[in-house]
Amino acid sequence: MIGPIGLIRRIGPIKEMIMHAEKLKHDFEPKLVAFVCTWCTYAGADLAGTSRMQYPSNVRVLKFPCTGRIDPVFILRAFQKGADGILVSGCHPGDCHYMAGNFHARRRFATFRKLLEFIGVDLERLQFSWVSAAEGGKWVEVVTELTERVRSMGPMHEFKELELEECWSGKLDTAELKEAYEAIP
């Protein structure tokens, strides 16, 4: 069994795979996963509902107490399980229900984005945003935009294929990641 970092190494050059995705572009409905915090974005999405705003049905919402709880591994796994695009959204800076959780999340994702880039994931597929409980409209905007963007990028193959060989180890104690965490002050 190898951890996610090992997995990353083995993927190697995957840029070519993205190329032939073009063909599928039009009749393709992407799968989107949204990792959101309870206090702000989940409530914002609720507000979009109570206001009967309309948006594409591609998104599936996962609720977290705080963006601070969102482990990068979840994102990797979601990509593996067929997500074509991922949204991470929480409270605006300074508004965090837990004061600083979203701040830590931001730091962590800054490092994580580098990792993703390194393994060849197009960062356009991963969006971070702030949606407050009052921003039903913004939720709709963000989800719609991401859906359209990912739709035009086509499906994400690179991780799905790996699913066959890999099993998530649940351990994250490699030297590389440790180093990444050291970077978090």
Next chain:
Amino acid sequence: MSRIGVFICHCGENISRTVDVERVAKAAEKISGVAYACEYKYMCSDPGQNLLKKAVIDQNLDGIVVAACSPRMHEKTFRKAAQSAGLNPYLVEMANIREHCSWVHEDREEATTKATEIVTMLVERVKMNKKLQPITVPVTKRALVIGGGIAGIQAALDIADCGHHVVLVEREPSIGGHMAQLSETFPTLDCSQCIMTPKMVDVANHPNITLHTYSEIENVDGYIGNFQVTIKKKARSVDMDKCTGCGVCMAKCPQKKIPNSFDKDLGMRPAIYVPFPQAVPNTPVIDRENCTYFKSGKCGVCQKVCGPGAVDYTQEDQLVVEDIGAIVVATGFELYSIGEKPKGSAIKGYGEFGHGKIPDVIDGMTFERLASASGPTGGKILRPSDGKEPQQVVFLQCVGSRAREKGISYCSKICCMYTAKHTMLYHHKVHDGQAYVFFMDARTPGKGYDEFWRRSIEDENAVYIRGAVSRLYQKGDKIVVMGSDIALGIQVEIEADMVVLATAVQPRQGADLLAQKLGISYDMYNFYSEAHAKLRPVECATAGVYLAGACQGPKDIPDSVSQASAAAAKVMTLFAKDELEREPIVAKVNDKNCVACFYCKKVCPYGAVEEKEIRDRQGNLIKVVAWVNPGVCGGCGTCQASCPSKSVELDGYTDEQIMAQIEAL
């Protein structure tokens, strides 16, 4: 094998209009582990809830998914229902197919597919749910109030009146704080002593209040509901129980020329003293630094003259430990004094105003003492240098405040008002005198406040000049004030007899040290931070600690009192139950895996992570691991996401639960 029940709600037509609920129920039935699935018109109605309860019992369910509205709407409802049927409430999850589905999509096909997927994800999640027990923490119903200014006094009285015991700790020999020093108070101009002293006496006489004056907080242990607080009672050298407050000792003490800081050094006091005649308690203390006996072993007069034999030179500092359930911090503020560079202050000092070396340049509190009927001049406005009545007094606002280059960028909030008050008091006392005020803006946003300020100009003769002052210098017995009037764009020079500076309100010196003992946070200036500026303005982020008065930011008396009562109400809410019950969404550390890197401790916004020693039976230290104090943990999960060895887990949001949801994508 799990036995999950799935209940799909129509919400009248709110859901069923776009989602084919029957199809969802059919699909749900097929998910492995689902033992029962049905749909119903209104799940939250009584019959709906009964349907759920019955199914729990009849079908022997060990997990439930209600596919209906947002959990923010009815999660509690269904958890309660399940609980009444004997199921652990944390085995119930809601699939939000209304706000997140039927209301936001029009296409019936798409919406039905999405609803099915949402249900599937939550079924997978609920399989991983664990039974959780609400966490209960016992509550010691005794409150500690730190600081005996008006804020601390108000909070202590409110809590004590509610029947709970209060320990009030005050650093000075008497309670009263700044308000006891004031003359008359805006916006009504009632006499501060007259409204303050009755409250001070109430504190002293209240059966539910233990008063520790001349005392400080030494150490704080524990957490909400369960603090152990060590209080240091400094040696008073007078036995509180024996002293009758007769005052003979003070009258006879030969050391009479010690500047009295309560009077801003304008008056003198003996070495054995009470700060002011209305002090509570009315028991003197010996100022050991200035007492002849303590300096040279001679004198001893006070002991000889004291009838009850209360004077005790051998007294020592004493430590008292109190069990406390909640803490109200009310340590108030300090005025910036314009001398050179004040120690520990961000302020750089005002050389252009003479660094406080011109004797008739005073601060606002000194003016209060001059104007106070019980002050060193008996309420006459006389200037410190030669005791003459000043005919021209210039007031400068915003000294230190709103001057980022001097170190402070905030507005001190009270000085516009007290300066207006000072011009009035001056006019009342020196009828033919003239008051001038240099100001930038008049910040008077309180009830009756702006009217008050206008009155000082329109009825009380004050001349307000919009503009700042560049320099003050002594010229003969006058102080030349070099200012400008920015409306006219010309320089203004006034030869004043006295200048009063509205200096900045700052936190107490050492406020940061107390905060560190309490584990509460403070801002860059050392003002204590509230948990949320708008919605939790009297609570600290640290559970069980509350704020009142000017220690949180500049405040006048009405604000301080309101906040004190609010803090008291919060304490009483906490004390209303014997045990503190809270959602069991807290983090737990797995001792085996923890590698003691303490990233979790670093990132925890609540300071909930502690270091725990693990010992074998012989008491040998095996290792140190992280430990999350469930009373303190806020349940954000940041620690879990940060832990490199996956040793800490947030109940209700475990990796398993989340991964299960993702697997079901």
Next chain:
Amino acid sequence: MKNSKMTLSTETMNLDFVKKVEKLSDSSVRRCFQCGKCSAGCPMRTFMEHPPNRIVRLLQLGQYERVLAGRSIWYCASCETCSTRCPNKVDLAAIMDALRKCSWDAQGASKESLVQLANRLFLENIRTYGRQYEMRLAAAFNLHSGKLLKDFMLGPKLFTKGKLKMFHQKNKNLAEIEKIFSRIEELRRKGEAP
């Protein structure tokens, strides 16, 4: 101009000019909250038609014409009182420098910029001799400004006190000095320096 009504719009507010001044002076004008402390202590206020705080105010509103039209900037003595005491660290003395430069660059010498004339001659002196040659400076100034008799009375007296030298010993490194001047000119020509 002085008393005419000010119409504000994005067209009439020249914020580019303000940005240039901010850059030249390394100081923000937006930080100023118009307390007037600078004007209260300015020794030259009585000679100016706009007090220093109003100069900053006009800049905040992008009214550079009003700023440059007056004599105020030419009467600033660079004493730094304003910059030292400003509660917001608005470096007014540096802003005044920047405005003088802008004005001179745009309009050359004006009646009000006699000081600037003196300054220019002073710098000419450095370029030619490396050091100040006070006698020549005074003579040149009087010649240029048309104030021939100015300080005429002081001259001989200073002379007898040994304070004005007739002849100047030139620096040995004049070539290097000339190089500094010309390389700065070159930078400006290339648009690489303000």
Next chain:
Amino acid sequence: MKNILEYSYYPGCSLHASAKEYDESTQGLFKALRIGLKEVPDWLCCGATPAHNVDELLSLSLCAKNLELAKPVEGDLAVACAACFSRLKTAQHKLAGNEEKRRQVEYALDAPLALDKPVKHLLEILAKDFGLERLAEAMKKPLDGLKVACYYGCLLTRPADVPELDCAEAPTIMERVIGATGAEAVSWSHRLECCGANFTLSRPGVVIQLSNEILASARRAGADCIMVACPLCHGNLDIRQKEIEEASGEKYNMPVFYMTQLLALSAGVSPTRLGFDSMMVSPMPLLREKQLI
């Protein structure tokens, strides 16, 4: 005898011309104190106020050039003139904090910048490096009974974080230094007011008005004389004093000394070598009255 301290020395233009008595007395004093001064060869004008008024870049370049010239000379750079001191310190300060300006100046000089040499005003050398106690010991002839108004003017301490000589608003360094001679430093109000500085050529009217107030304030405080550390201040208060008296109708007759003149006098340097005869307002009657010569 070996020197106790060694400095490189930047006299500035004025000290070779209108302020030659400042130079003479400085040399005399430092010799008496056994402090070495080595003049920087081929130094050039710092640009003074005019340079930064017209052209900041030129001002910075001239100062940077001087620092470059001073680099090979041993010892921290001693500066007598307050204006030069202010310019050199400002250049160090601004160039340290601004990459762009640094690049431009480097281009102008066609050489890497050498900014590190500490720049010190004579006052700083006397009060801090040499030390007030040692200074007091070196004073052979006490100036008892002489009431001195120490005049800082505007350039010596401003702006607050640049010269780092003393508190910008309430400095005491001059008072402390002259205190070593036993003279009495009076407390007066216009220590830090501007004298009109470089308007001396272009707008003498301004100078006359401002300097008049300074002289009046010194007289109000009971001063016998004014002490300065800057040739510009000296020019305005001494050279123009006659004009000021004519314009204001006041009679001041207030000698204006360079601080080194008084210190050297007290240190026992012969009065004939201190340039007293170069002063427009003759100090002789005062010095005789106080029995100092």
